[in-house]
Amino acid sequence: MAKYTKRSEDYSKWYNEVIERAGLAEHSDVRGCMVIKPYGYAIWENMKSVLDAKFKETGHSNAYFPLFIPKSYLSKEAQHVEGFAKECAVVTHYRLKTSESGELIVDPDAKLEEELIVRPTSETIIWNSFKNWIQSYRDLPLKINQWANVVRWEMRTRLFLRTTEFLWQEGHTAHSTKEEAIEEAEQMLNVYADFVEEYMGMPVVKGIKTAAERFAGADETYCIEAMMQDGKALQAGTSHFLGQNFAKAFDVKYADKEGKLEHVWATSWGVSTRLIGGLIMTHSDDEGLVLPPKLAPIQVAIIPIYKTAEQLEAISEKVAVLKSELIKKGISVTFDDDDNRRPGWKFAEYEAKGVPVRVAIGPRDLENNKAEVARRDTKTKEVVEWDGISTYIVDLLDEIQDNLLNKAKEFRTENTTPVESYEEFKKVLEEKGGFISAHWDGTSETENKIKEETKATIRCIPLDAKEEAGKCIYSGNPSTKRVLFAKAY
Amino acid sequence: MAKYTKRSEDYSKWYNEVIERAGLAEHSDVRGCMVIKPYGYAIWENMKSVLDAKFKETGHSNAYFPLFIPKSYLSKEAQHVEGFAKECAVVTHYRLKTSESGELIVDPDAKLEEELIVRPTSETIIWNSFKNWIQSYRDLPLKINQWANVVRWEMRTRLFLRTTEFLWQEGHTAHSTKEEAIEEAEQMLNVYADFVEEYMGMPVVKGIKTAAERFAGADETYCIEAMMQDGKALQAGTSHFLGQNFAKAFDVKYADKEGKLEHVWATSWGVSTRLIGGLIMTHSDDEGLVLPPKLAPIQVAIIPIYKTAEQLEAISEKVAVLKSELIKKGISVTFDDDDNRRPGWKFAEYEAKGVPVRVAIGPRDLENNKAEVARRDTKTKEVVEWDGISTYIVDLLDEIQDNLLNKAKEFRTENTTPVESYEEFKKVLEEKGGFISAHWDGTSETENKIKEETKATIRCIPLDAKEEAGKCIYSGNPSTKRVLFAKAY
Numbered sequence A, B: 001m002a003k004y005t006k007r008s009e010d011y012s013k014w015y016n017e018v019i020e021r022a023g024l025a026e027h028s029d030v031r032g033c034m035v036i037k038p039y040g041y042a043i044w045e046n047m048k049s050v051l052d053a054k055f056k057e058t059g060h061s062n063a064y065f066p067l068f069i070p071k072s073y074l075s076k077e078a079q080h081v082e083g084f085a086k087e088c089a090v091v092t093h094y095r096l097k098t099s100e101s102g103e104l105i106v107d108p109d110a111k112l113e114e115e116l117i118v119r120p121t122s123e124t125i126i127w128n129s130f131k132n133w134i135q136s137y138r139d140l141p142l143k144i145n146q147w148a149n150v151v152r153w154e155m156r157t158r159l160f161l162r163t164t165e166f167l168w169q170e171g172h173t174a175h176s177t178k179e180e181a182i183e184e185a186e187q188m189l190n191v192y193a194d195f196v197e198e199y200m201g202m203p204v205v206k207g208i209k210t211a212a213e214r215f216a217g218a219d220e221t222y223c224i225e226a227m228m229q230d231g232k233a234l235q236a237g238t239s240h241f242l243g244q245n246f247a248k249a250f251d252v253k254y255a256d257k258e259g260k261l262e263h264v265w266a267t268s269w270g271v272s273t274r275l276i277g278g279l280i281m282t283h284s285d286d287e288g289l290v291l292p293p294k295l296a297p298i299q300v301a302i303i304p305i306y307k308t309a310e311q312l313e314a315i316s317e318k319v320a321v322l323k324s325e326l327i328k329k330g331i332s333v334t335f336d337d338d339d340n341r342r343p344g345w346k347f348a349e350y351e352a353k354g355v356p357v358r359v360a361i362g363p364r365d366l367e368n369n370k371a372e373v374a375r376r377d378t379k380t381k382e383v384v385e386w387d388g389i390s391t392y393i394v395d396l397l398d399e400i401q402d403n404l405l406n407k408a409k410e411f412r413t414e415n416t417t418p419v420e421s422y423e424e425f426k427k428v429l430e431e432k433g434g435f436i437s438a439h440w441d442g443t444s445e446t447e448n449k450i451k452e453e454t455k456a457t458i459r460c461i462p463l464d465a466k467e468e469a470g471k472c473i474y475s476g477n478p479s480t481k482r483v484l485f486a487k488a489y
């Protein structure tokens, strides 16, 4: 059997192998663009369906806006263009032709008057529509979400975590008051945090970004930050309070009840296929992918162990009943009776795919009216009475879901360190890694110097940070709360 | 009240007004790209969820492939590049910069070595992956579907029917035998036809395209053709048997059980947001959109008629019970108690939005324990006993669904005319329009001449066409079956 890389040997290589072995995704020939394979896409579909329901419950409607953004739109919001101009795919022509030498070339006669940008995010194209959709206070709030592909030209890419094209959702809302917009941005941060913890089993710190790390065009960026098994931080979702920046750039005003015209207030918020990268890195182990039951495309794999056709038939009959019981309980289950593969191969395969529960049943189990139930997270097995086994499995799936979150929480607690000096900061960062909780003087200057010297960034100012008199670890200037530093993906 | 265009006055203007009044979509500032508004997108979501379940039931898995296709890939299949090179968006650069004069310009230093095409369809990029996914007969059949946006640079666009960017699904499958691939192409045509008839209430003719109308790169194109209310044909979906064309272009071979290497056989098939255009044009009337209940985002709108707050409260209490009963039965229902709008305004609004059933309830209805139920399709109203009203509504929705399909079928029957001569053909086409069933000699030459002279094309050779000795209406040469001609969208 092939020998696979361990996390302790080469974390980055381990990550790629987990993805490859589970069949989640692969690089394409197009620089930085990945192919999301069926098993990986099934995880994304599960995430989408939960998130989409949560967006609808909170009053949002889906819509779809153009893939292309006229170049001039980008320029309308100064910070925004600054943030995205340097990494965008530009469409300049709309036709190919065959040259005299028989080659396929871009037709120079089909040059666009104004170049089009493949959307890196859709604020500008959406606010250009909002201008026509919003006239009066009656049109507010306007709460739209879009599921789409976006493109940011990345020089260094990594499957799921950073790709040139990725899939995401982007919420865009307009409100009559500042307070309502801020409430919306905070609400959606909570929707993300709840989803990520409850479904992905990935604990997050909710916080706000420093000015330097804010979204291009936002007045405030809220974020959730998770800790990966190598101690690095992953920004898992962001929610932006955009103030009146886009309303002013696109001249979007509403008439209030007295007929007075006012600019509207805005938010935008998004999560992407990057979440799958976080999911992989939070739970997987040296044997491959580990998936939380609530998002696993296959929750239970049942493998028959047999020598004769009669044995297989007897097992199949018994399993059919269990399978239909589990399906009735909403469990996704596979009975793998493929005759071309041996049980050992199947065990390894479902392990690599992170299937939470594996059931094996052979002739002796038939006789004893039992089956062997193995859980992926702890890699423990138990022989279980057949009667009541479906209830056992449902409970076990719950337990696995809880265990994954608790394990990740414990790991994060162990790897979050408060420090009191820059010396200590550097020592902890070097030797232990993880999140570092420290006082900071609130200036971008200090933030940048720490980043240059240590590669650690301020991941966020946690929303639950306590007021506490202290001194900045770098400048010694007074500080009132601790912020969270880490190296990040 | 505004006066709207009737179908009989200006069909095309009527179509645009129906879309605008219902809030389905609008043109964007980006040439040929539309914005799909929430109500229009909700219809697409309903279509997607039904189709997606049907694809999964028939053994397909979703996946996602890159938006961009290297220019050289397009050239690999000769017919394919011929079909798509003339209408594609070309990405040539990956960065913008600010010029010395302060303008945002394309950075000439960021020119791509090889241009990228925004996918007009994904055969080439997908077959480049299939090459790595297929080694042995064990890997077959491979049955993949993708939900995606695609771009074809159209010069004359029309909301939903023909747009530069559109949303669609594209199935791509690989098989070990020709027979199995043909079976797959036919199966998916049937999936489309069943969906379109059962859910959209839009009857279709299943057939095959002539060589001239085939998909670029296909050996055979199957299609479903529907008749719009102006008598024109709409191609509603296509399913292609691709032979070994893409397998050869991308060198995709599998080892059979004896270890012999063979090229695989392929299909692809797709439907798009164009279906929404067909849906609109099949059922809507001079008062606006008419939606079949099975795809309507709102199936029932309940409108209270009241003068006092006490009346509204009494109505609301009663309606709450009905609403929860309907929701339990899986019906999507809205109770519109917006105090800013009068009932008459609401009636017109839900009519324009094509909501199948409207319930109005006022103080007198309360007294009599009744309500007024109006159906959108026939515009008839009935006063109904409150007890049992939810069952009444469920049955009514069924009846509306059936009625829409039957009406469309009847319309198509009335407007399908068999002709025996070219004179008759031209006369029917001119005076009556619709589908014309006629003998054709099987040559592209005749087909092209008829198209040039009359603008009618062969929509398809119906799968159920009877063998029948006849003479081509144009050339007089012998023919064995009738084909279907029409002007088309």
Ligand SMILES: [Zn+2]
Residues within 6 Å of the ligand: A205, A206, A207, A208, A209, A222, A223, A224, A225, A459, A460, A461
């Ligand atoms: Zn944060």
Ligand SMILES: [Zn+2]
Residues within 6 Å of the ligand: B205, B206, B207, B208, B209, B222, B223, B224, B225, B459, B460, B461
């Ligand atoms: Zn046809």
